[in-house]
Amino acid sequence: MKEFNLDLQLHGVYAGGVSKNMLVPIIAEQAKLKGIDAVSSADILHKKWFEHVKQGIVEESNGVFSDKNSKCFFVVGTEVESKDRAHHLIYLPDFSAAEQLREKLIGFGNLDCAMCGRPVLRLNAEQIAENVEEAKGIIGPAHSFTPYTGIYAHHDSVRKAYGGMAESISFIELGLSADSALADLIEENHSYSFLTSSDAHSPWPHRIGREFTRMKLKEPSFKEIRKAFERKQEKLITLNVGLNPKEGKYHLSACNACFTKYSAEQANQLNWKCMKCRGAIKKGVRDRIEELADFKEETHPDFRPPYMHSLPLAEIIQAAFGVNNINSQKVQSTWMDFVERFGNEINVLVDAEEEELNEVNQEVAKKVKAFREGLVLYIPGGGGNYGKPIICDSKEEFDSRKEILEKDINASQVSGQKTLGEF
Numbered sequence: 320m321k322e323f324n325l326d327l328q329l330h331g332v333y334a335g336g337v338s339k340n341m342l343v344p345i346i347a348e349q350a351k352l353k354g355i356d357a358v359s360s361a362d363i364l365h366k367k368w369f370e371h372v373k374q375g376i377v378e379e380s381n382g383v384f385s386d387k388n389s390k391c392f393f394v395v396g397t398e399v400e401s402k403d404r405a406h407h408l409i410y411l412p413d414f415s416a417a418e419q420l421r422e423k424l425i426g427f428g429n430l431d432c433a434m435c436g437r438p439v440l441r442l443n444a445e446q447i448a449e450n451v452e453e454a455k456g457i458i459g460p461a462h463s464f465t466p467y468t469g470i471y472a473h474h475d476s477v478r479k480a481y482g483g484m485a486e487s488i489s490f491i492e493l494g495l496s497a498d499s500a501l502a503d504l505i506e507e508n509h510s511y512s513f514l515t516s517s518d519a520h521s522p523w524p525h526r527i528g529r530e531f532t533r534m535k536l537k538e539p540s541f542k543e544i545r546k547a548f549e550r551k552q553e554k555l556i557t558l559n560v561g562l563n564p565k566e567g568k569y570h571l572s573a574c575n576a577c578f579t580k581y582s583a584e585q586a587n588q589l590n591w592k593c594m595k596c597r598g599a600i601k602k603g604v605r606d607r608i609e610e611l612a613d614f615k616e617e618t619h620p621d622f623r624p625p626y627m628h629s630l631p632l633a634e635i636i637q638a639a640f641g642v643n644n645i646n647s648q649k650v651q652s653t654w655m656d657f658v659e660r661f662g663n664e665i666n667v668l669v670d671a672e673e674e675e676l677n678e679v680n681q682e683v684a685k686k687v688k689a690f691r692e693g694l695v696l697y698i699p700g701g702g703g704n705y706g707k708p709i710i711c712d713s714k715e716e717f718d719s720r721k722e723i724l725e726k727d728i729n730a731s732q733v734s735g736q737k738t739l740g741e742f
């Protein structure tokens with residue numbers, strides 16, 4: 320058994336709004352630099368993407384796939400949309416299962432248009448799950464709590480949404496705006512494994528692997544991953560890693576035009592119309608979960624692994640240097656210095672010794688240390704606008720800025736240094 324970091328949700332070039340760099344060799348290369356061992360093949364029902372994947376990925380041994388240069392393992396999978404607009408993640412044992420599922424679904428939606436990487440199907444969640452089971456695959460809801468396309472945006476219960484197939488749901492993907500603490504406030508989620516993954520639309524390491532799941536596996540095959548989800552043996556999912564939910568773009572309820580944030584109570588009083596611009600207030604993940612919560616305080620089933628809040632290294636470097644552009648030469652070359660020294664980004668963030676970090680760059684080392692000590696505050700996201708981390712340099716700074724943020728969810732001047740978003 321070995322531990323693997325898996326990022327099982329991303330998209331290829333044929334899904335909407337995706338970078339033209341989302342191609343197998345680049346994904347594999349960048350995943351390796353991030354410290355991700357295995358990724359989803361993405362969008363496997365799309366014919367052209369399927370051909371691209373089949374050219375770029377080989378079956379190393381029984382059920383274990385990797386790119387041709389063996390930089391990264393791949394798990395055959397896709398995301399689909401059901402007719403209620405909820406998104407679902409699907410994983411399959413191999414390419415022939417993918418072809419089989421494609422045959423079954425081809426009459427229920429356009430699988431091959433230029434932007435159909437994530438197809439919209441004229442089937443409900445239960446019907447999709449039936450088809451996936453017949454193709455010997457597994458399924459679970461994607462970014463389950465987000466407005467618009469999360470299962471909880473359209474249903475009060477995952478079990479009810481999947482009807483007769485509820486027992487065969489293998490996992491729940493949390494999405495960027497939720498973590499285990501929030502998701503486990505809903506009792507039915509205590510019977511599911513949690514998946515954390517990036518939903519990356521570009522291959523760069525502040526996107527790929529920004530959320531990932533660590534599993535103890537014999538090998539990164541579909542069969543082993545399925546075992547980990549289904550918990551038939553010991554605890555095989557050992558860690559969920561993700562952004563703080565406050566960074567998610569739908570964490571708090573907020574106006575989707577001017578992004579003013581509201582408490583659920585205020586929003587109700589205002590009939591979900593923005594006081595400032597009359598735009599619609601979109602209900603945030605935190606408020607949706609509170610509506611559905613069975614528990615008032617954080618509580619978890621015994622098998623639930625720890626959840627670690629992470630930040631992309633490039634964002635930490637950006638904060639250390641106070642630069643505006645994450646793609647600037649200074650940020651990118653410093654990022655490369657660290658990654659070359661420690662092998663990959665996750666090693667830098669989690670494992671490297673402080674003294675060794677100092678040898679590469681002291682300003683960045685200081686911020687990594689603050690990140691590890693939890694001295695990070697967040698201006699929460701909402702209404703489609705990402706939240707913003709503020710990495711403080713001392714406990715005193717953390718405490719004083721926290722107080723301002725807690726008093727006013729719209730506090731834009733959290734005193735002192737500028738936030739990442741303000742540079």
Ligand SMILES: [Zn+2]
Pocket residue numbers: 398406461462468
């Ligand atoms: Zn989705």
Ligand SMILES: [Zn+2]
Pocket residue numbers: 574575576577578579593594595596597598
């Ligand atoms: Zn507004």
